[in-house]
Amino acid sequence: MDWTAFLLSVKLAGWTVVLLLPISMFIARHLAWRRYPGRVFVEAAMALPLVLPPTVLGYYLLVSMGRASPIGRVYESVFGAPLVFTFEGILIASLIFNLPFAVQPMQRAFEAISTEVRDAAACCGMGRWRILWRIDLPLAWPGIMTALVLVFAHTIGEFGVVLMVGGSIPGETRTAAIEIYDRVQAFDNAAAGAMSALLLVISLAAIAIANVVTTKADVGHN
C-alpha cells in the first residue's frame, strides 16, 4: 500500500481542519446571529460547493489560481512558486470545497443558543471573548465537533477538485483517493482494495465519532 499517498491525505485533512476551524466558526457565528439584506445570497454562496460538480468547482479554482490569473501571479511573486499543482494549492481548494461541511453544522449549533442566554452572559459582566469561551463554545461544541469530523473525512475522500487543481504529483498532490484511481487504472486491484478498505474504515469511524459526540452532548444538556 502507498503510505505516502495516505499520509499526504491525512496531512491535507489535518491542515484543512486546523485552518477551517477559526474561519468557519467566524462565518457560522456571523450567519447565525446577524441579519442584513443579502444574507440569503451569502448563505447560498457558502452552500454552493455542496451542489456544484467537483470538476466544475475544480475547474474554476484552477482558472482563478493558475499562473496566468491575478491570484496566481501575486502568489508566485510573493512565494516564488506557483500555486496550482502544489500542496498549498490543494489545501486552498480543500478549504473552499469544505466550507459548507464546516459552516452548516456550526451555524445550526450557534443558532440553537438562545439570544437570551447570551444576553444573560453580558448582564453577568462577560465580554465577547469570555462569552465565546464560557457559553458559545461549550454549547456549540457538538456541532463544532461534527463539523470537524465531517471535514476530515470529506477531505480524505475528495477526488475531483484535488485532481483538477493538483494533478497527481507523488508526495505533493497525489492523495489516497487519487492513488486508488491510479491503481485501478494500472490494474493493481489489490493495492486499490486495501486503500479503499482503509478509507471505508476511516469514514465509518468518523460518522460514529460524530454520532457519539452529539448523543453525549444531548444527554449532558437534558
Place this chain on the structure above:
Amino acid sequence: MSDTTDETHGLDVRLRQRAPIPLDARISCAPGEVLALVGPSGSGKTTILRAIAGLDRIAEGRISSNGELWYDSETGVDVPTRQRRVGLVFQSYALFPHLSARVNVMEGIDGGSARSRARRADELLELVRLGGLQSRRPAQLSGGQQQRVALARALARDPDVLLLDEPFSAVDRVTRQRLHRELGQLRSQLQMPIVLVTHDLEEAVLLSDRMSILHHGQTLQDGPTFEILTRPADRNVARLIDQKNIFPAKIVEQDRRRRMTRLLWGGNSIEVRFREEFAAGEAVDWVIPTGSVILHRRVRPSRGVRENPVRGVIESTVRLGESVLVAIAVEGYDAHPLFMSISSHAAMRNSLAPGEQIGVSLRSDDIHLMKSVPATEEDGDREV
C-alpha cells in the same frame, strides 16, 4: 461618568422613539423601591427593561443609575451591558444550560478567587432557598427552582438595579404565590431599585410600591400603586387596571358649601365628593369599583339606599370563585351595564337572577372623577 445634574440615587430613565416599537416613557425608581411596569402585551415593557440593561438601543433617551450615566443619545454615551451593574431575571430565566446552579451564579460574581466566588454563590443560593441543589444543572431543576437560580445569578453582581421581566409567568399558580411571598420577604434585604415587568395586575399590586402604566409604549400614569388603583388619571388607565365600571357623565352642580359635586349620568343624578378642578357643564368620566356598588335588600332596606340609588334589570350573573359578578342594565343609561361584585352567598340569599329588577347604591366616596379623554381604539370591545 457621574452627572451631578441628574438624580444621584436610584434609576432614572427617559426613552423616546418611533420605530420599531413606539416609545415615550419616563420612569424613575428609588433604591429599595419596587416599580411595576404594567401594560398589555406589546406595550413596550420588555423593551424598556432591555434598554436599561443596554441590550436594546433606543433612538432618543437618557438612562442614569445612582448618578452614573449609562446612556445618553444626545452626547453619545452608551455604556456596554457588561459594564452596567444590572441584574436581569429573564422571562425564560436564560440560565446557562451546561453549568450547575452554583457555576451559573458564580459567572455573575466579579473578581475574587474561585473558592471565594463559590462560597458567595452558595450564600446567594441559600438566600433564595436553594441550598443543597448547587450541583444540579438547570434541566434537573423545576421551573420555580430555575427562577430562584436566575434571581441568585442576577443578585450575584451586587447590581445597582434589579430588573425582573415577567419572572413569575412560567411557573404554576401555587409556585407563583410562594415565589411572590418569598420576594416580598427578600425585598427588605435588597437596597437597589427593583423594576418588575408584568402584565398581571394582581402581581403588580401585590409586589410594587409604585406603578407605571404603559400603553403603546407611552407612560399613561406613574405613581404610588394604591393611588393609581383608586385614582386612575383617565379612562384609559382605568381600563388597564381592570376597572369594569367606567362611564361618561356631565357635571351639573358644584356645591362648595356642602363639598359636593353633582353629575348627570344618563338620567340619573349622582353625588360625589367635591372636586373643585372641574367646572359645571364639563364632560367627565367616572369610575367605581365593582365592590362599591351596594345591593338594596328587598325585604329590609338599609340606610345606604339613600346614597346615589339607581335601579335596573339584571342582565347576567357570573360566578367567580367566592363572588358573583352581576351585570345590571341601569335605567336611564343603556350604553354599558353597571357591574356589581357580591359574595356568592349574598347573591343566593337575594336570589339574583337575570331579568330581575333590583336597586343598588353607588358609594359616593368610592366614585372617582377623571378628565374626559379620547378613548384608545380597544375601548369598543370592553370585556365583560
